[in-house]
Amino acid sequence: MVDVARHAGVSLKTVSRVVNKAPNVQQELVNRVLAAVDELGFRRNQLASALRSGQQTATVGLLIEEIANPFYATIAHVAAEVAAGFDSLLITASSEEDPVREERLLRDLCARRVDGLLVVPAGYDHAFLKSEVEQGIPVVFLDRPAGGLVADTVLLDNRGGARAGVEHLLTQGHRRIGILLDTIGVYTMHERLGGAQDALAAASVPYDAGLVRDGVRDPVTAATAVAEMLDSADPPTAFFALNNRITVGVVQELWRRKSQAAIVGFDDFELSHLMPMPLTLIAYDTRELARQAAELLFARIAKESFWPRTVVLPTQLVQRGLQ
């Protein structure tokens, strides 16, 4: 800035005024300064600026599990969109479902003095964020609730959606329903399984733990699990897949052996309508999930104070696949 001032023949302070679009500067000087800025290729140092003038880094942290997953990619997209509306950029970090990594990344983001945090929790204890929150960094959790911390949260109606999905199978006469899920420890999986159990109980269908498989991490293990269950003595006539990767695996195996078993899956996915068999899916608006969370965060950043909110978004039963 000193160079720019010299080059434009004005004072350092005037350059600062121009760069910050402060009023009370003659148009001619503004032009001279801008010309000098252009000529010297000057860019104001955001670090120094943020350091000096209180705390506005115009940067927001987003912590997700894995950016390659379309669900989180959508969240990142919407969050970036909302952030852009507030002239902010997004630092996206992936915890890979590892609570240790999660804590390290969140601390790092705080050290960078981001204006706020959007977090899809991987761990169960976020008490370590308490001091940061007290020091004024707003945090909004989405998709999963925080542990040991009262904070704004935006969730999906996992339980209600799962219940509706299983009810759909029950009204079609299915009584033996294979249920496939990823890690039971993850909040969403736990809730969805709970919803399925609710539906079974409401219809007085006994809950058979032998029909439930957990640790189904990807399409391949899902296909294997389906094969085993279908080859058992009393096979299921329908499957409930608790996420879209599992749904894909189930489709693959059922199609391979031309099975007529029904499928209900949690999560819609991009090419679901091109799948070779009818699917009933529990869909929801991922964009809306992210939008609400991001806007909540920026409301907090703008110092709007209100009690921590928890928003729960509805799900919807839809029919997909080639008929």
Next chain:
Amino acid sequence: MVDVARHAGVSLKTVSRVVNKAPNVQQELVNRVLAAVDELGFRRNQLASALRSGQQTATVGLLIEEIANPFYATIAHVAAEVAAGFDSLLITASSEEDPVREERLLRDLCARRVDGLLVVPAGYDHAFLKSEVEQGIPVVFLDRPAGGLVADTVLLDNRGGARAGVEHLLTQGHRRIGILLDTIGVYTMHERLGGAQDALAAASVPYDAGLVRDGVRDPVTAATAVAEMLDSADPPTAFFALNNRITVGVVQELWRRKSQAAIVGFDDFELSHLMPMPLTLIAYDTRELARQAAELLFARIAKESFWPRTVVLPTQLVQRGLQ
């Protein structure tokens, strides 16, 4: 830090030494300081740290078109992985194919003093980055080359891949091949179309501009274009889709009308093997593309000096879809 020093009964300087893991500090003092850090919830201010000690923000900028697109999501994932290996975080920004937005975002990233930039260009002129590069911010371009700037670049063999794809159709006897592409102005599209023309010319098949449709932005317009071409007087017997969104649209329309036309598509995609008809796809290793670019960038950041490199990665013809 002053508070921490007081609380631990040591000097400010010693706290700095401990926080920076400098040698020559007694273990007992280290423990006292760390205890005080923990108790007061102190986090070193990265901004101030980076400002003072030269330039190491441990942050890298990634500019892509759109994070919701799985191709870019994969790039973001790998870039973040590599960055994590260097204890860095990623600021991801989406240009949405808008050169104006691109320039604004890149300037913003430079103002934040990122250690380096990974850029998938949207515009054609990146001369404005020259001064930044001279000031020491390394830039690596990927998937598309930069305009008006000599810099490290990692590309795919778009032309060779497209040529191989069309050659595949030609050897199967197809002579009328419908070609569908997105904006011709985009580098990748231009190269792929060029490769297709190369193949046609090599086989002495006349190039019929009536068989080429551009401006095919999504699956729906692709399906419409396919319908129109099939309903024309002399319909194509095969289609070459220049990206995966177009491929999906072609599949949809061909399946709807039970057409036997052949498909070759550029880009593989996640559920391609579950598509209801055989597809020949030009696949490539997106992860490798991103990995090479990211590692090139960090090599530059580590001040390894060598002539700007251009790396071109091969493509591969693969068979997909339910047979």
Next chain:
DNA sequence: CACACTCCATACAACGTTGTCCGTGTGGGT
């Protein structure tokens, strides 16, 4: 001609941290 007002220069401190230099005390080796 005194007065207020605008526009700007100059000077200085501060944001939180780190590099440098110097000074001091301690313990170990000759």
Next chain:
DNA sequence: ACCCACACGGACAACGTTGTATGGAGTGTG
């Protein structure tokens, strides 16, 4: 008793920017 390395404190400047304060030149007003 000597020297020396080591561990630490204290003081200060600096990174690039912005907020505050002060004063001066120029313009317009009564």
